[in-house]
Amino acid sequence: MLELIDEGLEAFFRGSVPLSATDVDVSFEAPDKDWSAKLTRPTVNLFLWDIRRSVNSRSGMRTVEVDGAIVHQPAHPIVELRYLITAWTSDHGDERGLLAGMMRALLTHGAIAREYLPSAYDKLEVPILTMARVGEDHMDVFKALQGQLKPGINVVLTTQLDTGLVY
Numbered sequence: 377m378l379e380l381i382d383e384g385l386e387a388f389f390r391g392s393v394p395l396s397a398t399d400v401d402v403s404f405e406a407p408d409k410d411w412s413a414k415l416t417r418p419t420v421n422l423f424l425w426d427i428r429r430s431v432n433s434r435s436g437m438r439t440v441e442v443d444g445a446i447v448h449q450p451a452h453p454i455v456e457l458r459y460l461i462t463a464w465t466s467d468h469g470d471e472r473g474l475l476a477g478m479m480r481a482l483l484t485h486g487a488i489a490r491e492y493l494p495s496a497y498d499k500l501e502v503p504i505l506t507m508a509r510v511g512e513d514h515m516d517v518f519k520a521l522q523g524q525l526k527p528g529i530n531v532v533l534t535t536q537l538d539t540g541l542v543y
Contacts (some may be wrong), residue, residue: 419465482531
């Protein structure tokens with residue numbers, strides 16, 4: 377399921393920033409020194425650093441139709457995925473421009489539109505995107521980047537997960 381979320385997240389940023397696939401790479405790898413040494417093009421890194429069950433998770437059962445049969449299904453759990461977004465280019469101004477575009481998309485939209493999501497999300501609510509606020513848990517950016525000074529955006533993606541359980 378995480379790969380589907382990553383797919384939707386990349387499609388969202390490519391469409392809303394926009395990030396041209398011919399000009400900018402998108403990576404989900406840990407942004408360490410070995411990784412950054414291999415970069416040859418401007419790259420936006422969306423590093424998933426934390427996964428938690430949301431305090432807003434639902435409980436209980438719901439009745440749904442699956443393949444023509446009426447079944448009972450536990451409510452979809454809600455999880456919060458925390459990403460660190462960084463931009464990697466050879467030019468400081470280009471990095472700032474990429475980060476500004478990412479931040480503008482986050483502040484403007486607040487959710488990943490259904491058009492950017494894989495079909496597995498057709499029966500789930502769209503994922504909500506928020507920038508982490510002051511005082512919230514955050515990743516020690518510089519520890520993750522092995523001491524390299526790099527600005528980053530901490531993002532919380534809140535989504536339902538379909539566990540596939542039915543009764």
